[in-house]
Amino acid sequence: MKINTRTKHLAAVAIAPLLLASSSQAAFVITAVVDGGLSGGNPKAVILQSTTSVSDLSVWGLGSANNGGGSDGIEFTFPAGTASAGDTFVIAGNTASQDFFANNFVQDFTLLNGGQSATINGDDAIELFNGENVVDTYGDINTDGTGEDWEYKDGFAQRTGGSAGNFDLNNYSINNGSFDGMTEQQHAAVFAGAGFTAVPEPSSVLLLGLVGLGVLRRRR
Numbered sequence: 001m002k003i004n005t006r007t008k009h010l011a012a013v014a015i016a017p018l019l020l021a022s023s024s025q026a027a028f029v030i031t032a033v034v035d036g037g038l039s040g041g042n043p044k045a046v047i048l049q050s051t052t053s054v055s056d057l058s059v060w061g062l063g064s065a066n067n068g069g070g071s072d073g074i075e076f077t078f079p080a081g082t083a084s085a086g087d088t089f090v091i092a093g094n095t096a097s098q099d100f101f102a103n104n105f106v107q108d109f110t111l112l113n114g115g116q117s118a119t120i121n122g123d124d125a126i127e128l129f130n131g132e133n134v135v136d137t138y139g140d141i142n143t144d145g146t147g148e149d150w151e152y153k154d155g156f157a158q159r160t161g162g163s164a165g166n167f168d169l170n171n172y173s174i175n176n177g178s179f180d181g182m183t184e185q186q187h188a189a190v191f192a193g194a195g196f197t198a199v200p201e202p203s204s205v206l207l208l209g210l211v212g213l214g215v216l217r218r219r220r
Helices: 095-104 184-194 205-213
Strands: 028-035 044-050 060-065 088-092 110-113 125-130 133-138 155-159 172-175
Touching (some): 028 125, 088 095, 095 110, 095 184
Antiparallel strands (some): 125 133
């Protein structure tokens, strides 16, 4: 039986997920990392998508490498359950972030409190684990992301392609600072336009939607 999900209807765009090629271990990919611009830097989250069916979620975990201090290992383990290909999981960093996504996220998704693993700032790297193995990474765990091309402070980074594995900046749209000065309602509008259930190609209408919202900023 699946773990409980919070389900909402897609209000902005209806696009079927474009799943990545996966290996036996890479049944999940990091779809986005979020460091919001509201009080306390919320919402904070790591968004994952399953690329195939998963029979045992409890062997999957997440960890954040804060301020370039190297791996902290697994800081969050999924509860027992299953997933289907295309399922989206929002791993929130705290209660305020959970509340934001519960009230504002427009896709079908499963919302979980990831605690320390998702209590991230825009300079923190993320590791996705299958058992003890790291199968996907965002950022450089040994580098403070401040001033780096992958920094997502007061913003977010969204996967645009590629498969799980070593971090590749070319697989992401980096939206550093895009949430600066925004209200909660404006944050919600960005998430509605971004369509985080999909892993789009760079030319997809999801990214065009972000351009229309004036928030797509790729730092090189």
